[in-house]
Amino acid sequence: xxxxxxxxxxxxxxxxxxxxxxxxxxxxxxxLIPLFSFNDSIQAxxxxxxxTLGWYETLYGNPALSGxxxxxxxxxxxxxxGATLCGITVSYIDLYGRSPLAxxxxxxxxxxxxxxxxxxxxxxxxxxxxxxxxxxxxxxxVEFMKPKEGMLTWACGFVMLKDAKNVDLAYDFINSRLDADxxxxxxxxxxxxxxxxxxxxxxxxxxxxxxxxxxxxxxMLKSTIFTGPMKQNDDVAKMFEKVKAGG
Numbered sequence: 584x585x586x587x588x589x590x591x592x593x594x595x596x597x598x599x600x601x602x603x604x605x606x607x608x609x610x611x612x613x614x615l616i617p618l619f620s621f622n623d624s625i626q627a628x629x630x631x632x633x634x635t636l637g638w639y640e641t642l643y644g645n646p647a648l649s650g651x652x653x654x655x656x657x658x659x660x661x662x663x664x665g666a667t668l669c670g671i672t673v674s675y676i677d678l679y680g681r682s683p684l685a686x687x688x689x690x691x692x693x694x695x696x697x698x699x700x701x702x703x704x705x706x707x708x709x710x711x712x713x714x715x716x717x718x719x720x721x722x723x724x725v726e727f728m729k730p731k732e733g734m735l736t737w738a739c740g741f742v743m744l745k746d747a748k749n750v751d752l753a754y755d756f757i758n759s760r761l762d763a764d765x766x767x768x769x770x771x772x773x774x775x776x777x778x779x780x781x782x783x784x785x786x787x788x789x790x791x792x793x794x795x796x797x798x799x800x801x802x803m804l805k806s807t808i809f810t811g812p813m814k815q816n817d818d819v820a821k822m823f824e825k826v827k828a829g830g
Contacts, residue, residue, distance in 0.1 A: 621636070673688065712773040719794065763785060766782025770782060778800065
């Protein structure tokens with residue numbers, strides 16, 4: 584056997600080990616999810632606290648969760664089918680495409696892998712709100728989800744370090760966030776509420792009704808849920824589990 588063939592076989596073995604390690608790294612966390620579903624704890628972490636079927640009992644006895652599961656399966660099948668079709672197309676372009684356009688498409692197709700999931704999630708949230716508000720302005724009957732617990736409200740705090748540079752720019756930024764036009768833009772463009780009564784005053788009542796926002800911000804604040812700091816991570820997890828269970 585020639586040395587070239589020996590080198591090729593050795594390279595193939597290393598490539599196989601690399602692919603195996605890559606697949607384990609990629610799919611092992613997913614394979615652990617069913618294991619945590621039997622864990623008698625609200626946190627998906629080791630060590631396991633005990634064995635329970637309580638999560639499945641909650642799923643079976645809650646129509647909202649059962650419906651959400653069915654919707655997730657339908658969306659998952661559609662997304663997987665579309666992703667497979669896109670993957671085959673991009674693979675074909677990688678193998679046989681020789682044009683600059685093929686290289687651009689191949690690079691764009693890899694962006695979701697490179698961009699952090701948090702950024703993708705926030706971008707999708709902004710996109711969905713933009714689409715919803717745009718469709719409403721065109722008269723399309725689109726409705727925002729209205730949880731029975733009320734609207735979710737959060738306070739965004741700003742911290743300025745004592746040795747911060749460009750203090751004037753920091754104050755300019757804070758003032759811009761407190762400006763009525765800034766709040767009005769959030770209401771009209773994203774459908775978000777605002778803490779400024781002057782921002783609501785700048786939006787017509789008809790437009791507020793289409794966005795399902797009250798004309799008086801005090802009405803919104805009386806029927807909202809304020810997010811607040813939790814002393815323990817367990818409290819945060821319990822709150823989210825309660826909301827997801829429809830409690």
